[in-house]
Structures are given as structure tokens and as C-alpha cells.
Amino acid sequence: MKRILFASGLAILVFDSTALAQAQAPSRHGRAVLKEFCVSCHAIGKTGTSPRPSAPPFRTLGRSYDLDQFSRQLERGISSGHPDMPEFKFSADDARAVSAYLRSIQQ
Numbered sequence: 001m002k003r004i005l006f007a008s009g010l011a012i013l014v015f016d017s018t019a020l021a022q023a024q025a026p027s028r029h030g031r032a033v034l035k036e037f038c039v040s041c042h043a044i045g046k047t048g049t050s051p052r053p054s055a056p057p058f059r060t061l062g063r064s065y066d067l068d069q070f071s072r073q074l075e076r077g078i079s080s081g082h083p084d085m086p087e088f089k090f091s092a093d094d095a096r097a098v099s100a101y102l103r104s105i106q107q
């Protein structure tokens with residue numbers, strides 16, 4: 001009896017880590033994109049302050065944006081209307097990856 005329980009526990013563990021790896025791949029790519037283009041002004045992690053104090057840390061973007069819509073916005077091109085921030089445009093894949101990453105760090 002003990003042995004069966006152990007075996008089924010193991011099966012669940014293996015299944016979980018596969019699902020996790022699949023869920024993490026796009027968001028890891030999203031983080032890399034943000035690191036390349038945005039990290040000079042915005043805090044992109046779960047902690048830390050933005051290098052540019054007026055640029056909001058990305059973990060708080062969910063407060064002012066619907067992150068489900070945000071990837072479409074990134075594809076169309078994003079500009080905050082602020083002269084300090086250049087305009088960016090992303091491919092559909094990058095936009096999806098960025099949104100997945102952003103969702104994973106919201107507070």
C-alpha cells in the first residue's frame with residue numbers, strides 16, 4: 001500500500017514539473033526581451049526599484065493595465081506619451097512572452 005502511494009506521488013511530481021517548464025519558457029523569453037529594451041529605466045523583477053525613478057516598476061503594471069490586452073498593445077507599439085520613453089513595437093511572439101512574464105511578477 002505504501003509503495004503504491006509513493007509511486008503515484010512520483011507521477012504527480014513528474015507531471016507538475018513538465019507543466020511548469022512549459023509555462024516558464026515563454027515568460028523566460030519575455031524577461032530577456034524586457035531586460036534588453038526596458039531595464040535601463042524600469043525595474044523588471046519582483047523586487048528592486050527602477051533605475052529611472054519616474055518609470056513604474058513592471059510588477060505594478062497590472063494595476064493600470066489589463067495584462068490580457070497588454071500583449072496586443074505591445075504589438076501595435078507602446079509609447080507612454082512621455083518624451084523620456086522611446087516607442088517600442090514587438091512581434092506577436094515577443095509580445096505574448098512579455099505579457100506572460102509580466103503576469104508572473106505582478107504583486
Ligand code: HEC
Nearest residue numbers: 037038040041052054055056064080081082084085086088
Ligand atoms: C529611457 C527610459 C525608458 C525605457 C527604455 C522604457 N521606459 Fe517605459 N517609461 C519610462 C518613464 C519615465 C515612464 C513614466 C512616465 C510616463 O508615464 O510617461 C514610463 C512608463 C511606461 C509605461 C506606463 C506605465 C503606467 O503606469 O501608465 C509602460 C507600460 C512602460 N513604460 C513600458 C515600457 C516597456 C515595455 C519598455 C521596454 C520595451 C519600456 N517601458 C522602456 C521610461 C522608459
